Amino acid sequence: MSKVDADTQSKWDEQLDYKKLPDWKDCASILNKRCQYLEARDSKQIRSEQCVKTFNKNSSTKPTIVNPHRPQTSLAANQRSCILCRDLNHSITNCKKFLELSVMDRFWKTKKLGLCLNCLVKGHSVSRCPSSYKCKTCEQAHHSLLHRTQPADTNSGIDTPSDTSGQSTSAATHSAMEKEQVPEAQVILATALLLIKDSSEGFQLGRVLLDSGSQVNFINEKFANSLGLRKHRKNVDIVGIGVTETKIKYQTQSTIRSRYSNFEISLEFLVAPSITGYQPEASLNVSSWNLPSNLELADENFNQPSQIDLLLGAEAFFDLLESGQIKLGEGLPSLQQTALGWIVSGRYKSKYNTTKKASCVANTLEVGLDKYFEKFFEFEEIQGLRSIWSEEQNECEKHFIDTIKMLPSGRLMVQLPFKKHPSCLGGSYDIAFRRFLSLERRLSKNASIKSQYSDFLKEYERLGHMSLVPNPNLDEDHYYLLHQYVLRPDSVSTKLRVVFDASCCTSSQISLNGILMVGPTIQDELLIILLRFRLYRYALTADIVKMYRQFLVNPSDRKLQFILWRENEPTPIQTYQLNTLSSVFG
Structure with a gap:
């Protein structure tokens, strides 16, 4: 409402009930009424101006009503x-x-x-x-x-x-x-409807454009958000026709499935703001094409303009092709059998020139005033947490409930939630040894940072959060965490913090993070939390000191949290194990 004029804001303020938080329905109702009033007022004003222009004050003849759809001889x-x-x-x-x-x-x-x-x-x-x-x-x-x-x-x-x-x-x-x-030649691009897996392990319907000339797969950003897919940073420059470049910032992964067959494949998609325009651009009359009624079309509404949600490139295109092909006739496109159904594509002659545009694999983003308003209203939409958890999230929650223990001291002890047995982990000592020597050389160049690093790990050991392992048994399942420091000079409490890397792959190309289940998000979304601060006059915030380190890890799992450390270079490098949940990144 801060974006509207002062009169509309005044109308909004007059109907506000300050005992409850206003919602979008109230806002939309006020805006609709206001828009109807303004349009009616402007329409009357325009008609009045037209009448003034039509009447000639110096003429005594009556004005002639003009039909703008007919050429006038008057x-x-x-x-x-x-x-x-x-x-x-x-x-x-x-x-x-x-x-x-x-x-x-x-x-x-x-x-x-x-x-x-x-x-x-x-x-x-x-x-x-x-x-x-x-x-x-x-x-x-x-x-x-x-x-x-x-x-x-x-x-x-x-x-x-x-x-x-x-x-x-x-x-x-x-x-x-x-x-x-x-007659003018037109080209129909191959489109299909398929099923794509969302974040809750269910499948949703999406419209895909098949393009054998693309080296990568794309997914529309809005469609990816509706699926709840997790996005990862991926800086890629996409080069299109005329060496036009498009910057892609995110990548995601999902599984696609055919509606008619057992075909299923897991693919990586680059997240693009837009893939192409509506396909086709205008409705096509296919009543005279004699399409076989017994065929399962990949896209039943291929002749109706609709949005493209995904683009499949050469990686999956040729895996989809099957042997069947039907030519509809002279000047008509062809039918090609695929794992997704029969696709319609090719050149045809249209008696009516309905389009002036041609589609190609090029990502362009036109940002206008209407796009900014569209983004504004998309931002205003608040999507709640998904009520349906995935199978892995449910399993992780069950594991937590079944294995958590309260010790006589009042502290809690948990077990790591494995989805694969730790025996699949390979050797990790060699890479941890090399990375520690590299860290040690960097610390030796800055005495202040080295001192803070040593003090941090001394505190770790003094509080019992890590302990020395004199003779580690490397023949049993184990994993060495890499560690490094993060500087926060503006921090009031801790300016240097040591973080541990559990995503580094072992000799078997598997990391500790790779065999652990990921649980559901249990806290509210950040936007919801921020909105609570608007409901009350006062707000309190608190911070739990060393929160993760208040939870002990089961002794049987601590061998998967080994680290290498020595305070001074002449002393031998020793193995320590972390006894608590650590600040793991990766």
Whole structure:
């Protein structure tokens, strides 16, 4: 509401109930009423201005009602000059240059000249057009000269204006109609509907574009968010036609499945703000194509414009292809059998030129004022936590409940939630040894940081959070954590903190993090927490000192939390084990 005008804000403030938090329904209701009032007021004002311009104060004759959809032969029509060719003897509706254009060219020329799409007059938009006349063909709010004939209506041409005596249209108009009906080659891109796994291990329907010319797979950012897929940082430059570059910041992974067969594959997708426009751009009339009724089409509505959610590149394209192929006929596309069903793709000749655009593998993002408003309203939507947990999350929760113990001292002890047995871990000592020597060389260059690092681990040992292992048994399952420091000079309490890396792969290319289950998120979303601070006058915050280190790890799992450490270089490198949950990253 801070984005609207002062009068609307005042109306909003007047109806507020300060005993409860307002919701979006209340806001939308106020905005709708306000918009209806403003549109009605502006419409009356425009009609008043039009009447003032129409009436001639010096003339005693009555004003003539003008139909903007018919060329006028009266004096009032002749006084309106053509905005296209600047001729004073006719309006744009009778302009030969305008009538010779195709319907789409007329539409874009009208937009370029800033004319109303309904009455072809400059100075207002179609939503504020004072004219009560509509298109004579479809009764929609656009001029008859801008009506796009549907492909199914092959016997009727474009409705062009006729004069007041009912005479036929000019020869130039007939020429324009014949020119527009010249067959033109179009290309249908292969689309399909498939099932894709979301974050709750369920499958949702998505529309995919198949492209053998792409080296990577893409997923629409909005679609990825609706699936709840976890995104990872991935800086990639995508090069398209004309060496245009698009920056991709995130990558995700999911599994796709066919609706008709057992085909299933796990793929990585680059998260793109947009993949391409609607496919196809306009509706296609396929009634004369004689599509076999017994085939399972991959996309039943391939001829209707719809959004593309995913793009599958060459990685999966050729795995989808099967042996069947059907040619529909001369000047028509082909049917190709795939694991997702029969796809429709190829070149066909259209009698009606319905598009001026061509689609290719190129990612472009046009940011305008409407896009910013769209992003604003998307930001205002608050999505709650998913009520359905995945199988792994449920298993992790059950493991926690079954294994957590309270010791006589009052502290809690937990076990690590394994999804694979630790025996699959390979050797980790060698890489931990090399990384520790590298860390030691860096610490030797800064005495202050080395002193803080040593003090941190001394405190770790003094508090019993780690202990020395004199003779570690490397023949049994074990894992060495790497460690390094993180500096926070502006911190009031701890300026240097040691963090431990459990994502480093062993000789078997498996890490400790890779065999641990990931539990569900149990706290509220950050946005919800922040909103609570708006409900009360006072708010309290608190911090639990060394929170994770208050939980002990079961002694049987501590051998998977070995680290290497020595305070001074002449002394031997020793093995320590972490006894508590550690600050693990990775």
